[in-house]
Amino acid sequence: QKGLFMRNFGYNLGIIVQHFGLKVLKTSDLLTTWTQADINLNTIEQTLFDELLADAEEDSGYWNEEELKINFVGAVFRLAKVNEREKIKVFYERPLSANVQGENLSVIADCLVATPLPYNTPAKPYFFLQEFKKRKGDKYDPEAQMLIAMLIAQAMNQDNKPIFGAYLIGQNWYFTVLENNTYCQSRQYDSKQKADLLKIIAMLRRLKGFIL
Numbered sequence: 001q002k003g004l005f006m007r008n009f010g011y012n013l014g015i016i017v018q019h020f021g022l023k024v025l026k027t028s029d030l031l032t033t034w035t036q037a038d039i040n041l042n043t044i045e046q047t048l049f050d051e052l053l054a055d056a057e058e059d060s061g062y063w064n065e066e067e068l069k070i071n072f073v074g075a076v077f078r079l080a081k082v083n084e085r086e087k088i089k090v091f092y093e094r095p096l097s098a099n100v101q102g103e104n105l106s107v108i109a110d111c112l113v114a115t116p117l118p119y120n121t122p123a124k125p126y127f128f129l130q131e132f133k134k135r136k137g138d139k140y141d142p143e144a145q146m147l148i149a150m151l152i153a154q155a156m157n158q159d160n161k162p163i164f165g166a167y168l169i170g171q172n173w174y175f176t177v178l179e180n181n182t183y184c185q186s187r188q189y190d191s192k193q194k195a196d197l198l199k200i201i202a203m204l205r206r207l208k209g210f211i212l
Contacts, residue, residue, distance in 0.1 A: 003104030011107075011144035020101060020151060021181055028184035030162055031177045035186055037206035039198060048079055049198070056171060056191045065110075065131050068168070072191070073111060073129070080204035082113055088211055089116040096125070098155040107148045113207065125153045126211045127164040142167040143174070143185075150178040164207055173200050 009015045017024060041049055052075050059071070069092065077083075077090050090113055097106035111129040114122035128149040130142040150163040157163075165176040173196075175186040189196040 003106075005103040006106060011141050011148060013141055013144040013147065016144055016147055016151075017183070019103075022147075022178075023182045025182050025184040028177055028179065028182065030179060031175070031184045031186060034164070034175065034177065034203055034206060034210070035199070037199070037202040039202035039205055041198075045079060048075070049201070052076065052079065053192075053194055053197055056197065068131055069110070073131070073168075076191075076201060077111075077204060080201045080208075082204055082208050084208060084212065087115060088113060088208055089120075089122070091120075091122045094122055096149055096152045096156075098152040100151050100155045105148050105152050107145050107152065109149050112149070113211065115211075124157050124159075125149075125163075126157075126161070127166075127207055128153070129166045129168065131168045142169065143176075146176065147178070147183070150176075154178065162210075164210065175203060 005019070009019070016022070052072070055071060059067075074092075083089050090111065091109075092111050094109050094112055095106065096109055096112075097104065099105075109125075109128050110131045112122060112125045113127035114125040117123045128146050130146040130149070146165045146167045150165050153163045160180070162177055162179040165178065167174055167176070171191045173189040173191060175189070177184050189200050191197045191200060
């Protein structure tokens with residue numbers, strides 16, 4: 001059951017940042033390193049990339065959430081080769097909850113990357129992705145939901161390691177890092193643009209290295 005904070009404020013980004021004492025940074029060494037990720041695709045990967053880009057160019061502005069997940073997000077993670085047997089796995093639509101600074105927080109993570117337990121169960125989560133809901137600033141703000149998930153992961157993991165995130169608004173991706181109480185966000189990456197889509201895939205592949 002949602003606690004008082006969630007009932008009163010829900011996914012209000014400004015209140016989340018203020019209430020949990022987060023410091024919003026314009027730059028972060030870790031985020032800079034992450035955004036410098038590069039990738040070379042082999043012939044098979046290049047073919048998949050070209051198909052993915054063509055789909056994004058044609059339809060990404062019009063997909064609903066389920067179509068975005070099935071047609072695009074899943075394919076992006078596959079191309080990024082994030083899964084590593086028994087070490088890292090991508091999960092979808094998982095409920096998470098924890099007590100953070102005395103507040104019971106809960107969220108359904110559209111997508112998360114975690115160390116897996118047997119029977120397809122996520123253990124330690126290190127990356128969250130939330131998809132477009134309606135628009136920024138409404139009660140389902142994807143950035144705010146992602147940040148709640150990141151705070152929950154910090155409380156669950158108890159290891160002082162950074163938590164990584166991304167949120168999508170239509171075709172646009174934004175990457176984020178939560179280190180202790182500091183939060184930083186990347187520029188916008190437009191998945192309809194070839195260079196940006198390649199960067200998105202490179203960053204997700206680099207994410208695997210960070211987690212390992």
